[in-house]
Amino acid sequence: MSALAALPSPTSPLSQPFFQHALLAGTLIAAACGLVGYFLVLRAQVFTADALSHVAFTGAMAALALGGDLRLGLLTATIAVALLFGVLGRRARPDDVVTGSVFSWLLGLGAFFVTLYTTSRSTADGTAGVGVLFGSVFGISAGQATTAALIATGVCLLVLLAARPLLFATLDEAVAAARGVPVRLLGYGFLAVAGVSAAEATQAVGSLLLLGLLAAPAGAAIRLTDRPYRALILSAALAVWEMWTGLFASYALPKMPPSFAIMAAATAVYAATFLLRRPVGHPRTAAPAGE
Amino acid sequence: MLPTDAAAPAWSWNLIGDFQQMWSYPFMVNAFRAGTIVAVVSALVGWFVVLRRQSFAAHTVSTVAFPGAAGAVLLGVGAVYGYFALCIAAALVIAVFRGGGDREESALTGTVQAFLLACGYLFVALYKGLLEGPQTILFGTFLGITTTQVTVLLCVGAAVLAVLALIGRPLLFASTDPRVAAARRVPVRGLSLAFLVLLGAATAGASQITGTLLVFALMVIPAATAQHLTARPAAGLALAVLVSLTATWAGLTAAYYSPYPLGFFVTSFAFAGYLLALVPRALLGLRGRTRRPRTGLPPLEATG
Numbered sequence A: 001m002s003a004l005a006a007l008p009s010p011t012s013p014l015s016q017p018f019f020q021h022a023l024l025a026g027t028l029i030a031a032a033c034g035l036v037g038y039f040l041v042l043r044a045q046v047f048t049a050d051a052l053s054h055v056a057f058t059g060a061m062a063a064l065a066l067g068g069d070l071r072l073g074l075l076t077a078t079i080a081v082a083l084l085f086g087v088l089g090r091r092a093r094p095d096d097v098v099t100g101s102v103f104s105w106l107l108g109l110g111a112f113f114v115t116l117y118t119t120s121r122s123t124a125d126g127t128a129g130v131g132v133l134f135g136s137v138f139g140i141s142a143g144q145a146t147t148a149a150l151i152a153t154g155v156c157l158l159v160l161l162a163a164r165p166l167l168f169a170t171l172d173e174a175v176a177a178a179r180g181v182p183v184r185l186l187g188y189g190f191l192a193v194a195g196v197s198a199a200e201a202t203q204a205v206g207s208l209l210l211l212g213l214l215a216a217p218a219g220a221a222i223r224l225t226d227r228p229y230r231a232l233i234l235s236a237a238l239a240v241w242e243m244w245t246g247l248f249a250s251y252a253l254p255k256m257p258p259s260f261a262i263m264a265a266a267t268a269v270y271a272a273t274f275l276l277r278r279p280v281g282h283p284r285t286a287a288p289a290g291e
Numbered sequence B: 001m002l003p004t005d006a007a008a009p010a011w012s013w014n015l016i017g018d019f020q021q022m023w024s025y026p027f028m029v030n031a032f033r034a035g036t037i038v039a040v041v042s043a044l045v046g047w048f049v050v051l052r053r054q055s056f057a058a059h060t061v062s063t064v065a066f067p068g069a070a071g072a073v074l075l076g077v078g079a080v081y082g083y084f085a086l087c088i089a090a091a092l093v094i095a096v097f098r099g100g101g102d103r104e105e106s107a108l109t110g111t112v113q114a115f116l117l118a119c120g121y122l123f124v125a126l127y128k129g130l131l132e133g134p135q136t137i138l139f140g141t142f143l144g145i146t147t148t149q150v151t152v153l154l155c156v157g158a159a160v161l162a163v164l165a166l167i168g169r170p171l172l173f174a175s176t177d178p179r180v181a182a183a184r185r186v187p188v189r190g191l192s193l194a195f196l197v198l199l200g201a202a203t204a205g206a207s208q209i210t211g212t213l214l215v216f217a218l219m220v221i222p223a224a225t226a227q228h229l230t231a232r233p234a235a236g237l238a239l240a241v242l243v244s245l246t247a248t249w250a251g252l253t254a255a256y257y258s259p260y261p262l263g264f265f266v267t268s269f270a271f272a273g274y275l276l277a278l279v280p281r282a283l284l285g286l287r288g289r290t291r292r293p294r295t296g297l298p299p300l301e302a303t304g
Helices: A017-042 A046-065 A070-088 A096-120 A128-134 A142-171 A173-178 A183-205 A210-224 A228-252 A258-275 B015-022 B026-051 B055-063 B065-075 B079-097 B102-126 B134-139 B147-176 B178-183 B188-229 B233-256 B262-286 B299-303
Strands: none
Touching: A017 A046, A017 A142, A017 A183, A017 A210, A017 A228, A017 B102, A046 A070, A046 A096, A046 A128, A046 A183, A046 A210, A046 B055, A046 B102, A070 A096, A070 A183, A096 B055, A096 B188, A096 B262, A142 A173, A142 A183, A142 A228, A173 A183, A183 A210, A183 A258, A210 A228, A210 A258, A210 B102, A228 A258, A258 B102, B026 B055, B026 B147, B026 B188, B026 B233, B055 B065, B055 B079, B055 B102, B055 B188, B065 B079, B065 B102, B065 B188, B079 B102, B079 B188, B147 B178, B147 B188, B178 B188, B188 B233, B188 B262, B233 B262
């Protein structure tokens, strides 16, 4: 917070409403992505998240083509496909090839809906697709920002509440199942939550880039510490910090799109962890009960 | 480029006449030539991608063609250089920095992809007059492929397949059983690096014509279909090529007769084939036979 307090108040971007909205929504979305992303990386499911983020695009375009609300289509499609992946995968853990196959078909479907939308509706907004692909964090209204912040808070709370059993189920599936942890149910629940956060984050950084917000902070956190809970919190903190850096940098240099600035910050932090000596061995699969 | 009377051609069920009419347009002939090369190369490279469980890397490498093209246009050099430079660079970064197991690779690949896409977005934002929008680069267009492009594609494809044929046997060994292969002094790491570079080159060659989406679909879906049906390498490779060619030709034909994009048709036909291939196994599974052995341990533990 010191970075915020240090800024001069009169010319500060904080006095601009559009920036306040971006900051409110962006902060909570980043925190949610950091928490969800940690589990995605731990479960080696970043590819699933990638697929979900593209589904967000297909869903949004389908909703537009059929004349519905963009955000509703986006949310429905991501959750539905997240659950579909769960059904196709073993113990609600979709594998690489299943994800890849479903994913490329959904991309094709996205291309279909873009064409349908741009050819069938005379009032078509030609840049709507680009907005969904690359996000428009500086363009969200007060209402949208509040909704996004509320949903993101919900995602954060869910992940934190489920953190203990989810860690157990992720790190040692067989033992967790034997101890009566509902591994399948957690798998589905987690995929659904990942779908919601993908849909929410699309507003801020766009469907093509939200992968960075899910993968980079979590990847960096896992390289920095072996302790599960510490890494979880670190991942969320890094994501929020990167979001702030990106928003302020983009405000200072208007030529730089905010989505790019956020990704650049995230990548810089992740790349920096490669310069540090990595922790002994690689991520410990120690029992999560130990923290 | 699209002749006005070809915008709404009619399908007459006279197959020979239909094809003669479709191929009377040079752009369709070139589209079929390019499509065939892309289908064959992607299916063969893709068979190894699926075997090595590297769909995510393949998707990332194909996606970064977009920033490659945008960056090259911004710098005022030919887009071809951009495609090749970024596709191969991304493949190298993934190959060099992986090695911490599935988790590390998954986070690394995701970050590389998101960052390069963000760069692409920046390039487009800086270069307002980019002729083709990002959507065209992502989803491809088969109209207006020149004969020169087909020749370049053929050369790149032939080179990729030649290298693949050279390293095919050790790569197969290293992919199916990396530990035993390493013990037998097969250079597993070197092969993995070489394979990713091949993947980058194949993708860069193909995606400048068909869009990144189509290359990825042709890499993963036909190979996944083939591996569902047979475990034998030769039969699997042949089957993957067959599925890939069928989907591409059917897709090109369908796209010619309708206003919807090629990518949609090719991915849909290929995905339909994949679902069909799942049916026999699902039926057997219902009868409780040929279930995959439940080891209980998720695959990521094996790398620990």
